[in-house]
Amino acid sequence: MTGRKAVEVYLDLLSQPCRAVHILLNYNRVPHSVRTVALRRGENKTPEFTKLNLMQKVPVMVDNGFVLTESDAILKYLVSRYDIPQHWYPRQLERRARVDEYTAWHHTHTRPHAAKVFILEVLLPRMMGSPPDPVKLSRALAELGETLDRLESMFLKRQPFLCGDDITLADLLAICELMQPVGGDRDVLENRPQLQQWRRRVQSALGESFDQAHAVLYALRDRNKAKL
Numbered sequence: 001m002t003g004r005k006a007v008e009v010y011l012d013l014l015s016q017p018c019r020a021v022h023i024l025l026n027y028n029r030v031p032h033s034v035r036t037v038a039l040r041r042g043e044n045k046t047p048e049f050t051k052l053n054l055m056q057k058v059p060v061m062v063d064n065g066f067v068l069t070e071s072d073a074i075l076k077y078l079v080s081r082y083d084i085p086q087h088w089y090p091r092q093l094e095r096r097a098r099v100d101e102y103t104a105w106h107h108t109h110t111r112p113h114a115a116k117v118f119i120l121e122v123l124l125p126r127m128m129g130s131p132p133d134p135v136k137l138s139r140a141l142a143e144l145g146e147t148l149d150r151l152e153s154m155f156l157k158r159q160p161f162l163c164g165d166d167i168t169l170a171d172l173l174a175i176c177e178l179m180q181p182v183g184g185d186r187d188v189l190e191n192r193p194q195l196q197q198w199r200r201r202v203q204s205a206l207g208e209s210f211d212q213a214h215a216v217l218y219a220l221r222d223r224n225k226a227k228l
């Protein structure tokens with residue numbers, strides 16, 4: 001990689017897809033620099049950032065002048081471009097297709113459903129200064145519950161990780177999303193032993209990189225708890 005600048009990533013670690021990118025780079029020791037874009041301060045709306053991503057969203061990756069948005073695309077690009085073990089995104093066609101199968105489903109199920117719980121329980125109450133709407137919250141939890149059922153019955157089945165025997169990008173995207181409600185002190189995997197075991201496996205596979213990426217979320221949870 002001589003002559004190439006280290007990859008740059010624009011992240012806010014309170015964002016689930018940003019944490020997935022952060023963990024992949026950190027865990028695999030890919031030389032990179034992080035530019036923090038604080039969403040709460042609207043740093044994603046500045047003219048400079050808008051030039052980089054017209055959608056004004058994080059994560060964004062810049063690799064030697066190549067600008068890429070969308071966590072899914074960024075993660076897959078990084079595994080293919082850098083010295084990252086292939087189990088993350090296998091070359092073998094069927095195994096790769098299994099990861100693509102999950103990641104496509106992820107963006108219409110795990111992500112919106114887990115994020116909605118966090119939005120209703122943490123973000124909206126902070127913005128409006130009022131408690132969470134119990135009816136909306138219980139509807140969101142029920143929807144998330146259906147998605148968790150599918151994760152257990154369709155993806156985990158009798159295998160240790162979502163797409164087989166090894167950790168992949170699928171597990172990384174999923175764990176970061178399912179951790180988000182922890183910001184409101186809610187463990188969405190409570191009473192779900194199969195998913196709890198999976199989380200333990202993923203956490204232990206990721207080592208320190210997991211807690212490093214989630215430190216900001218833990219701090220938010222602790223601040224929220226202190227207010228009660």
Ligand SMILES: N[C@@H](CCC(=O)N[C@@H](CS)C(=O)NCC(=O)O)C(=O)O
Nearest residue numbers: 015016017056057058059070071072
């Ligand atoms: N599909 C995109 C989603 C990116 C996204 O929604 N990012 C959020 C943070 S989690 C964001 O930047 N929101 C800022 C805004 O919408 O103003 C991905 O996976 O990268």
